Ligand SMILES: Nc1ncnc2c1ncn2[C@@H]1O[C@H](COP(=O)(O)OP(=O)(O)OP(=O)(O)O)[C@@H](O)[C@H]1O
């Protein structure tokens with residue numbers, strides 16, 4: 001899961017403090033693994049260095065947690081590219097895919113496109129495995145089948161999610 | 175080189191709009207999976223492509239011939255000689271033996287019984303169902319029945335095979351066997367396949383996929 005991209009995605013809603021960002025992240029994506037403050041600030045300083053966020057005012061008092069961060073145009077482009085690039089098909093992608101779908105919906109982009117691109121990447125990998133299976137011996141077949149069933153499970157989840165996007169959009173908007 | 179092109183198809187059943195601007199291009203010899211949620215219009219699209227169902231509007235062109243304006247008899251002739259069909263079940267004639275079922279499309283085209291049955295036997299051997307040649311469809315397993323149906327679809331040397339959930343009623347192992355034999359035979363004979371399926375593992379036998387959603391289809395670029 002790319003924390004940097006998730007934070008950028010959240011910043012598209014408006015500038016926030018590091019503390020705010022952590023809370024927003026944990027609430028949406030941190031179900032069983034909330035972020036450490038250290039992770040938030042090291043990620044933000046990397047984003048700052050890369051020009052994907054800029055400082056948007058400092059409140060009275062000191063300490064890094066007082067700074068507000070805003071996403072830059074380069075940051076928006078980077079989120080855009082991340083959402084548009086399917087993940088390398090492999091098991092246990094749910095966290096990243098879920099975050100992409102939610103962030104696409106939050107920012108008014110097309111979540112359907114994220115899902116379609118991912119389906120297409122998954123199927124391309126599955127085709128390769130299917131061909132290897134046809135040419136291989138039984139051991140090859142069994143190994144490929146293992147991967148195929150796992151990728152299929154991902155895809156079923158994608159289809160189910162695609163069918164419930166409207167519902168999800170409503171829930172997220174709350 | 176496109177073989178079959180559908181453009182801007184619309185089809186309603188009463189108030190249900192099954193197709194709302196679906197389109198699709200099938201090139202010679204390619205295997206295309208048609209995917210999408212239940213009720214999205216996949217079967218309707220397949221039926222329109224195959225000339226089984228007339229669309230309300232839009233065009234279906236097979237090698238420069240427009241299916242939608244053809245006479246009924248010309249269209250059935252085209253279906254019989256150029257297309258093959260495999261459905262989920264219920265397509266074999268229960269009173270005939272499996273061999274007679276496979277030979278039937280050739281008999282309907284006027285091929286002599288002996289020649290038709292010789293060709294049918296060859297196809298049944300390729301699909302590994304020669305052992306059930308003299309049994310009736312009701313006396314075979316689901317997997318054997320589907321392979322008999324595939325043999326029947328291929329016996330006339332079609333240019334396009336339309337398959338709607340051909341493995342829908344089979345377990346994984348039998349489904350895979352049907353898909354392996356169907357796609358191998360199609361590749362060997364150069365037949366294109368339009369494969370409607372819910373199952374990603376079945377779609378993985380295709381060259382590319384088309385996604386249908388709410389009666390619209392979306393071509394996904396050819397990836398190999
Ligand atoms: N003969 C018919 N009469 C009335 N409505 C129909 C008929 N055929 C299809 N429909 C309707 O048209 C829509 C599209 O149906 P279609 O069978 O093409 O979907 P599908 O994608 O093949 O679904 P499934 O995956 O469940 O087979 C559905 O709402 C269906 O109820």
Ligand SMILES: [Mg+2]
Nearest residue numbers: 216217218338
């Ligand atoms: Mg259907």
